[in-house]
Amino acid sequence: MNEGQGRSDELSSIIAAAHELKAPLALMRQLSLSLGSGSSQQDIERVAHRIQLTSERALRLTTDLTRSSRLQAALFELEPVNPYELCEEVARELRPLFQARGTDIEVESGRRHLLAIANRELLHRVLANFSDNALEYADENATIKLSARQRGAKIRLSVRDYGPAVPAQVWRQLQSSLGKRPQAVQARPNSSGLGLYLAGQFAKAMSGEIGAINHRDGTSFYVDLQSSTQLSLL
């Protein structure tokens, strides 16, 4: 990659980050403006809780961005990780946000003794990222489902949302841009793709890859990781 292209990609990422942060910041501003002089104590507590959850959501993105910048410089140790437990951990962390927004998040029951070769922290970020994306697109009252399944020598961790089908044109664009550099919002109206780009980078650092499946009633985003043979050695 030449220097000019590198700068262009960097600028594109900065624009994408600014766009992705704009939405939660604008929401926090609007929520704070909703508190007038006549607000009850209950209103104040409700809005304060929403501002807190929204700021935590924005902070997760900034944490991902800084972690992404360390991927080149630092080694993230890979170890056997129980994907089911990790799904439970992510669901527990995000459930307050999901429930406050009228949805829910749960882990599909399955084999609990799977082991994937992963970095626990990075895999947590990938799942949190997919879940955050699902929250944006899921129908009200829908439950987002996390799952972990064995697929041959791989372990697939998926986040399934239930919402409007993604139009074919947008889907083709999404498929071709998965894991690639985020684009400016003008080029891709639904999202800059920054979150998925970061998830793709984190998956790559664990020798894994991300993908997506379009359903008639929603979307699944997944990460495939190498399965650990540790259990079979026991």
Add this chain to the structure above:
Amino acid sequence: MSRPVNVLLVDDDVWLLEHYTDLLSAAGHQVISAKNAVVAIDLIDKQAPDVIVLDVLLPGATGFSLLHELQSYDDTATVPVIICSGLTDDLSLDDLAPYGVRRLLDKTTMTPDDLLAAVRSVTL
């Protein structure tokens, strides 16, 4: 106090929908809301709103698709639309006016009064 009108809010953020609904209802307006363009079209067919407050980035079909849809039918082509978005820097009222857009509100700078004033001005 402005003349009460039927307002359709279209935004994928449930908290913003709730905030705007409270605000417009307190001003005496009838408010219905949709989280996406498909639900919005259904509500437009059934309830014929006087004004639509529309976000641009929606899951599935975008706000722009909804604008095109509105222009496809005689009875909806004249419904005034207020775009309420965080992306207004990239939008031009001149470009969007042929699609029924009468006001642009920037979510990053607008106040509750701006929304009430916009609804009032397009339904006079």
